[in-house]
Amino acid sequence: MKHRDPLEPLLLAAQPRIGELLAALGVVDRAIAFDALGLDRLFGPEPREPAPLLRDATRVVSWFGARDPDFVRRLTALVPDTVVVRSVGEARPVWEHLLASVGAPMADAARWREPVVPAATLVDEGRRALRDVGWDGRTPLVVVHPGAGGVLKRWPAEGFAAVLERLRSERALVLAIHQGPADADAVAALRARLPGPAIGLDEPSLPRLAGILGGASAYLGNDSGVSHLAAALGRPAVVLFVRDALAWQSWEPRAQPVVVSTASLERVEVDRVLAAARRAVG
Numbered sequence: 001m002k003h004r005d006p007l008e009p010l011l012l013a014a015q016p017r018i019g020e021l022l023a024a025l026g027v028v029d030r031a032i033a034f035d036a037l038g039l040d041r042l043f044g045p046e047p048r049e050p051a052p053l054l055r056d057a058t059r060v061v062s063w064f065g066a067r068d069p070d071f072v073r074r075l076t077a078l079v080p081d082t083v084v085v086r087s088v089g090e091a092r093p094v095w096e097h098l099l100a101s102v103g104a105p106m107a108d109a110a111r112w113r114e115p116v117v118p119a120a121t122l123v124d125e126g127r128r129a130l131r132d133v134g135w136d137g138r139t140p141l142v143v144v145h146p147g148a149g150g151v152l153k154r155w156p157a158e159g160f161a162a163v164l165e166r167l168r169s170e171r172a173l174v175l176a177i178h179q180g181p182a183d184a185d186a187v188a189a190l191r192a193r194l195p196g197p198a199i200g201l202d203e204p205s206l207p208r209l210a211g212i213l214g215g216a217s218a219y220l221g222n223d224s225g226v227s228h229l230a231a232a233l234g235r236p237a238v239v240l241f242v243r244d245a246l247a248w249q250s251w252e253p254r255a256q257p258v259v260v261s262t263a264s265l266e267r268v269e270v271d272r273v274l275a276a277a278r279r280a281v282g
Contacts, residue, residue: 004102013032047074118210142281152242152262231252238255
């Protein structure tokens, strides 16, 4: 969107923590809370005026409300250059659907798949945070996220431990285990099975996490927001997906998707994840 209209300020209305992250990365010029637009006022039999900020927009791309034709009609009446994006189908990766929704030509897809480069100040802040929890600043760092948004997305802790133990036996590495708000059980399970030390990244803010990931040598994790962030930043990443969710794999070519089963641990999957992790670490 910024490539299409480089002189137009790009405003994101989203969850505040997502907006804070994308503004810190320079992906958007400004971010506000989603509710501040007042889009809810366009629903129902007696719609009301949305926030003035929306009326002042020159273009709107909404990934919200496509199933309500009255909402689509009212929003388009307010801002004629409006795209209300339908849900992704099953025939292609989600990232292709998102590119198409903002008018990016697929013939030029490589241009839009370049990684986001975090500002040097963010990376420096991330390195300071890592040194505060024990990183020496020199040994290659692998960030690990054993959690995910749901249990069905979580590869067994035994699998992570087997891969990480083998990697660490082959080369000098520092492991950093990320723990988000819902990850306590997954992190505890991994630590209980992982011999040797690993530093902890306990609920860093998303901008700080971006800085940490920006300085990491590699990344290993389940299908989660953290994994998608690592991939978007161009880190050599291994991201574990159940087969039904593979359409959500990252758009960044250096991110390696590996299909696993989360119901049980299979030796062949450990071998596949280990091979991908070796490629990522280099």
